[in-house]
Amino acid sequence: MSEMITADLVDLDLSADTKEAAARALAERMVTLGRVTDLDGFLADVAAREAQMPTGLDGGIGIPHCRSAHVTEPTLAFGRSAAGIDFGAPDGPADLIFLIAAPAGADDAHLTILSSLARQLMNAEFTSALRSVDDAGAAAALIRGDSSPAAAAASDGTQEATDSAAAPAGTASSDAAAGSTAPVPGATVEDGPAPAPGATGGEDARPFRIVAVTSCPTGIAHTYMAAESLENAGRDAADVEIVVETQGSAGFARLDPAVIAAADGVIFAHDVPVREKDRFAGKPTVDVGVKAGINRPAELISEVRGKAERGEVTAGAASPGSPVERVGDSGEGYGTKLRKWLMSGVSYMVPFVAAGGLLIALGFALGGDNGYLVAKMPSVTQHFDWGQIDSWGALSFQIGVAAFGFLVPVLAGYIAYGMADRPGLVPGFVGGAISLTINAGFLGGLAAGLIAGATVLAIQKIDIPPVMRGIMPVVVIPLISSIVVGFLMFVVIGKPIASAQKGMTDWLNGLSGANAIGLGVILGLMMCFDLGGPVNKVAYTFATAGIAVASPSDSAMKIMAAVMAAGMVPPLAMALATTVRGKLFTETERENGKAAWVLGASFISEGAIPFAAADPLRVIPASMAGGAVTGALSMAFGASQRVPHGGVFVVPLMGNPFLYLVAIAAGVCVSTALVVVLKGMRKQAPGGAAEPAGAPISAKADSKEPVAA
Known part of the structure; x- marks a missing residue:
């Protein structure tokens, strides 16, 4: 990091009291040196990264960082705060703050700085020296690795400091932890480092x-x-x-x-x-x-x-392990793990829903006026006329139905996979197939996946003789778990679940009038609350579950239409707002607004995240209001959609397409108007008062042009 930090990029008396102010103070030093070309644009990128996950680390450390188009070269700035600044670390405020800036697309440089710094921060001498050093140049040299912690701590001009500076830098100076006696990745044991102290080198005494x-x-x-x-x-x-x-x-x-x-x-x-x-x-x-x-x-x-x-x-320890079960801290609750298991299955199922739904909708479209007859045509293996459009419609429909046939097995199989990795796939798929056989549908697939994963995990906890371990994952576990899952699904819980599935379907089919509109409002609010987060995914999963059959009900297709329409509102509204009132947004946000047109039209709610991250108290409520309006109108208009994705590009394949677009336009207008009004109220604050405390770092403190807070 020899050129990434200099004395001019060090502030040993950082007076900021918020993370936004700290980032601004350090970023201003980068601007002065020409390392950052647009202060507010860069700070908006820092804020967006900070919104994804706090950058505070245990031990009093904050590492705000981002890649930005406003950075000319990889740069690191350091600040030391006497009072401490909250960067979201569990153990309290940070007194050592490192702002890392990398040019857009410079992944290698960005990650090199971060990984190197992260390793240095595990050296207690390094952090202690940073807390005690009195000279900015010495601090920069320490971070670069040009001097040892002892030299930096003694940088008062004494002979001891001079002698220490001549000593080689310690392990904190290198990303590879130079001087480490641990073997490096890729080295064989024979070529590795010498045995630990006390080892004689013999096999009995090896480390x-x-x-x-x-x-x-x-x-x-x-x-x-x-x-x-x-x-x-x-x-x-x-x-x-x-x-x-x-x-x-x-x-x-x-x-x-x-x-x-x-x-x-x-x-x-x-x-x-x-x-x-x-x-x-x-x-x-x-x-x-x-x-x-x-x-x-x-x-x-x-x-x-x-x-x-x-x-x-044990078999569990020896197996590849679960890709989901142990994600997160060891104290993570069962509810969080359950959500991850279920979303693992849903994430693998959705592509089948999308492909099958699009093919079925295309089949109806190719059928023209007789599209409804496509579903009743004989198999294309028995009759297919190359010159008849109806035959092509039947082909598309039948391929889509075949894809839909995998939905429940894939859902169950990958829920089990999320719990127990590959050993869970066989019983999961078997349970999902049985669910289809007994008409337990989507709910049966959920239950089968959880049962399959739990069964495999239970088997893996059994202490197996070493001679049996080789056949456990390919013979014993699939056999026993499939028997258990099959017995439970066929004999014990299958019929009750099938009854519950039928009850839910009947309830959806019976929705009309105010009940349907109310459901549309709720789904619209959920889709716009966290813009692709867990709440958004719950609403989307609920909708896709309804159409994940070969012949979904009208109510299920109306719900899918309402969910897709509401999910398109936030990015489209932000794009429109940046167009009609661009002065309310930063230059970076105006650029994001151009991309949001395409993202919103494609049903990618995440296109509004940069705006929500910079100004959540204005953007999220405005988005939710527009989403609720769109969801309600879509249900009221009776718009229907059997395709789970595609945005405006699949509108020709849906029912009541014109009114569907009207519902979307109404919600976009509501959200746009609200966000413009809310941001305009801040603009007209009396007396030209400064931004309220806690305003995000993208705000221009000394500009007459208001920007996103």
């Missing part, structure tokens, strides 16, 4: 070998902090070798298979699924959240050693 994988949702800071923490703990232990594979945002370098084969234990410290987890099968395994790898690495090493000594290598 305990551990391989570890660290990962976090963003794949940046916590990933490398956990890796550094585990490596440090391994060096501190007398007879431990540890090699860490960091699975970051820019991909990962796989550990050498020889290193994995020679390992005595495995540590997974992760908040997202470990990629290619089956490489570590058959080893004593400790599986925790990434923060545990940062906060208690020595305990994890002791725990995996204990498992190895006791021979605790």
Whole structure:
């Protein structure tokens, strides 16, 4: 990082009291040096990144960062706050703040700075020196790695400082943790470092070998902090070798298979699924959240050693593991895990719904005036006329029906996959197929998936003799779990679920008048509340579940139409608002508004996220109001849609398309008017008062042109 930070980019007396003000103060230094070309545009990008996930880390550290088109070269600025600034860390305010700026598209530079800094921050001497250093130049040199922590702490001109400065930089100076005695990824055990102190080199005295994988949702800071923490703990232990594979945002370098084969234990410290987890099968395994790898690495090493000594290598530990079950902190509640399991199934099911729905709708469209007869035509294997458009319509319809036939099995199979990984696929698909056989439908698929996953997890907890482990995932687990799931679905719970499915279908078919309009309002509010978040997905899943059959009811298709229409409102409204009242928005937001036209028209609600992140108190209520209006009007007009995606591009395939567009236009106008009024009220604040405390960092503090708060 020799050119990324200089003394001019260091503020040892940062007086800001909010994260927005801190980012602005440090960004102004970047502007002065020509590293940032548009202060407010850059700060808007920082705010958007901060809205995705807090950048505060344990230990009093804040790392706001982003990639931005307004950055000319990778840059790092540092500020030290005496009072502390809240960056959302669980343990309180941050006194060490690092603002990282990278040019748009410069992923390598961005991740290199972050990963290097994250590793340095695990060095207590490094952070202690930053808290005590009195000279900006010394602080910059320390962060660059040009001096050691001891030299920076003693940078008062004494001879000791001079002597220390001549010493090589410590491990905090390099992303690769220079000087580490841990073996590097890709090295074989034979080519690795010398045995730990006290080891004689013989087989009986060789160190305990551990391989570890660290990962976090963003794949940046916590990933490398956990890796550094585990490596440090391994060096501190007398007879431990540890090699860490960091699975970051820019991909990962796989550990050498020889290193994995020679390992005595495995540590997974992760908040997202470990990629290619089956490489570590058959080893004593400790599986925790990434923060545990940062906060208690020595305990994890002791725990995996204990498992190895006791021979605790169960089928569950040896299997590839669940891609969903252990996502998040170890204390994550069952309700959160359940939602993730269900969404795993839904995410795999939706493409089948989209493909099948589009093909069926296309079949009806090709049928023209006789489109309704397409569904009753014989199989195209028996009769297909190349010159008849009806035959092509029948072909499209029948392919779509075939795709729909996979919906419930895929849903059940991938719910089980989310719980128990690949061993859950067979019983999950079997349970889903049985659900179709007994007419238990979508609800039956949900139950079958959960039962299949739970059954596999229960089997994996059984202590299996080593001789049996090889056939467990391919023979024993699929056989036993399929028998259990099949018995429960056919004999025990299948009929009650089928009755519940029929009851729900009858209820939807009976919706009319005020009941239907009220449902449209609720669905519209949900679709616009978090713009692609969990609440949005619940409404969308409810709608797709209704049409995920070969012959959905009219009510189900009306619900799908209302959900799609409401989801299009927020980005279209923000695009319109930036067009009619551009002065209320920053230059960056006006550029985002151009893209929002296409995103909104394509039914991508996330197109409004940059606006909501910068100004949630104005954008989200306005979006919800417009979504409620659109949902209600769509239901009132009787617009119907059997295709779960596509936005305005599938309008010709739906019922009452003109009134459907009217409903969308009405909601867009309502949201646009509200957001313009709300932002205009701020513009006309008496006396030209400054922005209220807590206004996001995209606001122009000294400009006459109001922007998004």
